[in-house]
Amino acid sequence: MEEKNLQAFLAENAVKAENIKYIASKRFINADRNPIEWEIQTITSDEDETLRNSCKKKEFVPGTRQTSTTLDQEKYATALICKCVVYPNLNDAGLQDSYGVVGAEEVVKKMLTPGEYTDLFMAVQQANGFQTGMDEKIKTAKN
Template sequence: MADSLKAFFAESALKADEVEYVASKRFLDGDRKPIAWKIKPITQEEEESLLNQAKKKEYVPGTRDVKVSTDNNLFVRLLITSCVTFPNLDDAALQDSYGAVGAQDLIQKMLTPGEYADLANMVQQVCGFEVGMDDKMKRVKN
């Protein structure tokens, strides 16, 4: 049993790979082929930090209560900009070319709405959200 537990040690775990993904067919290399973006997964700890950054507090009128909610759009932008390693969304020259201030602003200006939605889905898949819990539970039961 001790040996089977070693499979869960950090040094035994397989490292999550960076994935290449063509986020847009509009960005072409010298041979006129679409350039693949690179996406890396983040840890649960990093995701919690992003979630905390996306939380907003609102005071409930007429009370002393505070309502805390998550700005889902902000969270997705934070997730994308944390996971995309290429192109470098923090590059000042790239941001200047779009008139953007910061990586979050840049990603919204670089991509069309459909490209952005597809990239957001891919980033979530790379982070391990591609399979719903129902599917996982069915696999375990069978």
């Protein structure tokens, strides 16, 4: 049995997550007519919490004086995509001008078809560990 050692859990010993390459659309091609890969970075739990908090909305409960807080899922999806996509630079003014919009949120929606947008969101979630099933984690832990 392996001796318990907290050294592996120290920040300087943690393996840094590498950016993930992903083809968000086959419509954006290079000079060789090959699709261009987008680059997705992971974020920390603190950054995710900040994003989630910025996407919450308060609503009044009809017939009462109470409010409920809900997460605007669409706003969160867009915010997470914009935070995690590092290439192309969705904040680039030239890119936004070419689509006639202002803001990363607007340009990514203009650039991609609805299916491509949904697939990109799933890739961003997977890059951040949201799509890894517990069965897979348990198998990995047992082996």
